[in-house]
Structure formats: structure tokens, C-alpha cells
Amino acid sequence: xxxxxxxxxxxxxxxxxxxxxxxxxxxxxxxxxxxxxxxxxxxxxxxxxxxxxxxxxxxxxxxxxxxxxxxxxxxxxxxxxxxxxxxxxxxxxxxxxxxxxxxxxxxxxxxxxxxxxxxxxxxxxxxxxxxxxxxxxxxxxxxxxxxxxxxxxxxxxxxxxxxxxxxxxxxxxxxxxxxxxxxxxxxxxxxxxxxxxxxxxxxxxxxxxxxxxxxxxxxxxxxxxxxxxxxxxxxxxxxxxxxxxxxxxxxxxxxxxxxxxxxxxxxxxxxxxxxxxxxxxxxxxxxxxxxxxxxxxxxxxxxxxxxxxxxxxxxxxxxxxxxxxxxx
Numbered sequence: 001x002x003x004x005x006x007x008x009x010x011x012x013x014x015x016x017x018x019x020x021x022x023x024x025x026x027x028x029x030x031x032x033x034x035x036x037x038x039x040x041x042x043x044x045x046x047x048x049x050x051x052x053x054x055x056x057x058x059x060x061x062x063x064x065x066x067x068x069x070x071x072x073x074x075x076x077x078x079x080x081x082x083x084x085x086x087x088x089x090x091x092x093x094x095x096x097x098x099x100x101x102x103x104x105x106x107x108x109x110x111x112x113x114x115x116x117x118x119x120x121x122x123x124x125x126x127x128x129x130x131x132x133x134x135x136x137x138x139x140x141x142x143x144x145x146x147x148x149x150x151x152x153x154x155x156x157x158x159x160x161x162x163x164x165x166x167x168x169x170x171x172x173x174x175x176x177x178x179x180x181x182x183x184x185x186x187x188x189x190x191x192x193x194x195x196x197x198x199x200x201x202x203x204x205x206x207x208x209x210x211x212x213x214x215x216x217x218x219x220x221x222x223x224x225x226x227x228x229x230x231x232x233x234x235x236x237x238x239x240x241x242x243x244x245x246x247x248x249x250x251x252x253x254x255x256x257x258x259x260x261x262x263x264x265x266x267x268x269x270x271x272x273x274x275x276x277x278x279x280x281x282x283x284x285x286x287x288x289x290x291x292x293x294x295x296x297x298x299x300x301x302x303x304x305x306x307x308x309x310x311x312x313x314x315x316x317x318x319x320x321x322x323x324x325x326x327x328x
Contacts, residue, residue, distance in 0.1 A: 121240035152276035
């Protein structure tokens with residue numbers, strides 16, 4: 001109350017701070033939403049009684065608990081919408097997030113793709129190695145669905161003759177935030193052993209940026225399996241590094257990232273063990289010229305759309321009206 005800002009911008013997803021600054025602080029309010037606190041997908045999963053990472057199986061099995069949770073979600077979504085409606089400027093990081101926020105908040109929304117340090121990845125020089133690498137970049141959270149990657153890779157290896165399998169490896173690169181993540185890595189190692197592919201699967205935990213770039217320089221395929229990821233910076237990083245992307249056919253990767261550029265594809269999309277395995281095989285079967293052309297298109301597309309410069313230009317344009325109003 002002693003020092004009110006002229007403009008308040010939330011970039012952390014704290015929607016319930018917006019009415020505080022709007023009506024108590026009398027500020028112009030803007031926000032940049034990375035992920036909705038609640039989404040229409042979450043409502044549909046509870047309504048359909050589907051067990052998933054945000055809907056425990058014991059709730060999904062119970063009509064009463066599912067009804068009560070759905071009621072709570074709907075109430076929360078309503079209040080969340082009221083808080084969001086206080087914003088004068090609403091920016092989101094992807095088309096997927098845009099549709100959810102527009103539905104929940106009832107506001108005009110602008111898409112401002114997040115700033116990716118594309119230069120660091122565009123400068124990576126490709127290395128010719130005998131080993132044929134598939135890499136995955138992402139924290140070991142349940143929604144990343146690393147198990148799907150391992151099962152898909154196992155099916156892919158079944159398509160490869162025994163004498164050539166030794167050349168292929170899946171490297172899962174990511175950070176472990178806590179004990180739960182460490183246990184999750186342990187269960188993934190058990191899965192790889194059960195599928196008899198543990199010698200083909202490597203876990204690169206908490207790697208340095210230098211190590212990450214080294215993996216990217218040698219990889220042929222960048223693998224992503226999260227359903228309905230809101231954006232997917234890891235996908236952008238792979239494309240910028242010249243790694244052919246194989247991402248989930250949903251959310252940000254489908255709508256915004258792995259799209260056509262200059263009338264040709266920049267990567268591939270899949271949604272099941274079979275489709276992932278088939279596309280892995282197809283990618284490794286591509287000719288060198290075809291791979292190079294796709295890599296170049298992907299690199300050009302991410303530099304044009306997801307660089308820090310592109311973010312700055314779009315962000316300033318969206319905020320200009322509020323800034324001018326604040327000056328007056």
C-alpha cells in the first residue's frame with residue numbers, strides 16, 4: 001500500500017494475485033501464463049473417470065469420489081476464471097495454453113512463444129559416430145511418460161537384426177528433483193531389464209550443459225512422449241541442435257513446434273508404441289541428404305519463431321497498450 005507499482009505482470013502462474021493488484025493496488029495488470037492451473041483436459045479426465053497422474057485410480061474407480069472431485073474442479077475453474085478475468089493483458093506460451101485460458105478466463109489472449117536460447121544449440125556441430133543414438137530430454141516426472149519411450153524403443157529393436165542392434169542406444173537425459181524421481185528412474189531401469197534392452201538404455205542424470213550439447217551433437221533422434229505438453233522447450237532444443245524430432249502427436253509439439261516449414265515437415269509425430277517404433281525405423285532408414293534437409297528446415301524454423309529476439313518483439317508489442325496507458 002505504501003509503494004504501489006503502475007504495472008503488475010505475473011509470469012509465475014499466480015492468477016489469484018491478479019485481483020489483489022487490480023482492485024486493491026489499482027494497477028494495470030498483465031500476465032504471461034505457461035500452464036493453466038486447471039484445464040478443461042483435467043475436467044474431462046475426472047468426468048470420464050480415467051486414472052492418470054492427476055487423477056488417482058482409487059478416485060477413478062469410485063462414482064462418489066469422482067463426482068465430488070469433478071464438483072471441486074468445476075468450482076475451482078470458475079474461481080480461477082474470475083481471477084484471470086482481472087488481467088488487462090493476457091499472454092500465453094502456446095496455442096494449446098491459449099485455448100484453455102481463453103475458455104476459462106473469457107478474455108482476449110495473445111500467444112508469445114517462450115524465449116529459447118536457440119543460439120547455443122544452433123552452433124552445435126554435428127559429429128559422425130558409429131553409434132546410432134536416440135535421446136530424450138526432460139525431468140523424470142510421471143507425465144513425461146519415459147516408460148512409453150522404453151517400450152517403444154524395445155519394439156523398434158525387434159525390427160533390427162541381432163548383429164546390428166549393438167549400434168543403437170536410447171539415452172534418457174534429465175534431472176532428478178527428489179526421492180520420488182529417483183525411485184521413478186529405478187523403476188524405469190527395471191522395465192528396461194524386463195524387456196531385455198538394459199544394455200541399450202542409458203540414464204544421464206543431472207548432466208552439465210556441456211555434456212548435454214555433446215549428447216545432442218551425436219544423436220540422430222530426439223524423443224518426446226508427453227501427452228498434451230503445453231509447449232515443449234526440449235523439443236525446440238533438439239530441433240535447434242539438428243536432431244530429428246519424434247514428438248507426441250498432441251499439445252504444443254503438434255500445434256506449434258513440429259509443423260511444416262516452407263511447405264515441408266520439420267520432424268515426426270506419434271502417439272503409441274507401434275507408431276513410435278515404426279517412425280524410429282523410418283528415420284534411421286532415411287538417406288543422408290533427406291536427413292540434412294529436414295535438420296536445416298527445423299533449425300531455420302526454430303530460429304525464426306522461438307528465439308529470444310522473437311520473444312522480446314512479441315512481448316513488447318502485447319504490453320505496449322498498457323505501458324502507454326500507464327504513462328498517461
